[in-house]
Amino acid sequence: MDTPLTLSVVVPMFNEEAAIPALVARLRPVLDRHAVGYEVVAVDDGSVDRTAQVLLEEGRRWRQLRVVRLRRNSGHQAALTAGLHLARGEWVVSIDADLQDPPETIVDMLRVARERGVDVVYGVRSDRSTDTAFKRRTADVYYRLMRRLVGADVPAHAGDFRLLSREVVEVLRGLPERAPVYRLLVPSLGFASAEVHYVREQRVAGRTKYPLGRMVAFAWDSAASFSAAPLRIATWFGALAFLGCLALMGLGLVVYVNGTVIPGWTSLFLAVLLLSGVQLLCLGLLGEYVGRIYATVQDRPTFHVGFDSGEQTYPADLPA
Numbered sequence: 001m002d003t004p005l006t007l008s009v010v011v012p013m014f015n016e017e018a019a020i021p022a023l024v025a026r027l028r029p030v031l032d033r034h035a036v037g038y039e040v041v042a043v044d045d046g047s048v049d050r051t052a053q054v055l056l057e058e059g060r061r062w063r064q065l066r067v068v069r070l071r072r073n074s075g076h077q078a079a080l081t082a083g084l085h086l087a088r089g090e091w092v093v094s095i096d097a098d099l100q101d102p103p104e105t106i107v108d109m110l111r112v113a114r115e116r117g118v119d120v121v122y123g124v125r126s127d128r129s130t131d132t133a134f135k136r137r138t139a140d141v142y143y144r145l146m147r148r149l150v151g152a153d154v155p156a157h158a159g160d161f162r163l164l165s166r167e168v169v170e171v172l173r174g175l176p177e178r179a180p181v182y183r184l185l186v187p188s189l190g191f192a193s194a195e196v197h198y199v200r201e202q203r204v205a206g207r208t209k210y211p212l213g214r215m216v217a218f219a220w221d222s223a224a225s226f227s228a229a230p231l232r233i234a235t236w237f238g239a240l241a242f243l244g245c246l247a248l249m250g251l252g253l254v255v256y257v258n259g260t261v262i263p264g265w266t267s268l269f270l271a272v273l274l275l276s277g278v279q280l281l282c283l284g285l286l287g288e289y290v291g292r293i294y295a296t297v298q299d300r301p302t303f304h305v306g307f308d309s310g311e312q313t314y315p316a317d318l319p320a
């Protein structure tokens with residue numbers, strides 16, 4: 001009776017009420033034309049605007065639009081996690097809600113996956129001219145750094161627009177990761193992959209949900225989840241400071257033997273400051289990793305689904 005569910009389109013959304021109508025208008029024809037059986041899993045990441053209501057209204061006219069609402073804002077990657085867990089399709093593609101990733105590219109991804117027999121197809125931004133110069137520069141640094149840290153072949157400028165086979169999704173679902181960074185996690189699994197290039201478009205409406213603070217947090221999550229290199233850097237800092245101290249001690253000895261009195265406290269003071277600074281830094285770094293271990297041990301869910309229109313047991317409307 002029902003056609004098999006071939007494709008799930010996961011769309012994380014945070015305060016995207018303004019972008020949804022444009023998204024639906026562009027995504028739906030593409031899917032209707034090309035995918036046999038599909039569902040769109042719209043994950044409302046605890047928005048405080050009318051995102052959920054707008055989605056439900058659209059859902060009345062579009063049967064395949066499944067609305068999932070997380071109880072609170074959990075972040076882009078956590079919303080993606082929720083989407084990956086709930087998606088039921090044979091293939092799962094994740095796409096931004098703001099139409100920066102062109103929906104038409106999904107068709108190319110499916111074709112490439114079929115033709116080349118791969119499990120992962122990355123959407124690679126071949127042109128980021130619509131992004132700010134700052135975002136482009138920081139992205140460059142980010143991808144270069146991550147390639148070194150992760151070791152695996154992380155495709156540069158492949159964001160979270162990608163197609164995954166059911167097999168990959170199942171592997172991802174089985175990982176105990178607390179703060180998953182999918183653009184690194186997926187390449188590290190080593191599945192056969194291909195790339196599809198696309199032009200990053202302008203955000204259709206609303207504003208970016210990635211201010212500087214979140215970008216920094218994301219970069220730190222990326223580094224810490226794949227490498228203990230920062231801890232090693234801390235060791236080097238410590239060793240360097242220790243050597244510096246030895247040199248200063250030698251200097252002090254020479255001065256003492258020569259009978260000159262050290263006139264000021266400056267050098268002493270600086271040495272103490274430097275050392276305690278380095279110690280605090282190293283402690284903080286250690287704490288970051290311990291915190292991650294703690295979070296993993298606690299094993300709390302990364303997201304809380306408050307409502308899922310795909311579950312028949314839920315009321316058809318949002319609880320007030």
Ligand code: UDP
Pocket residue numbers: 011012013014015016045073074075076079095096097098100207208209210
């Ligand atoms: N997003 C989310 N939760 C958040 C922040 C962002 O689900 O806490 C979604 C957002 O709605 C969008 C996608 O993640 O669909 C990418 O965010 P955005 O377009 O703001 O990032 P940018 O393209 O500026 O890097």
Ligand code: MG
Pocket residue numbers: 096098100203208
């Ligand atoms: Mg965007």
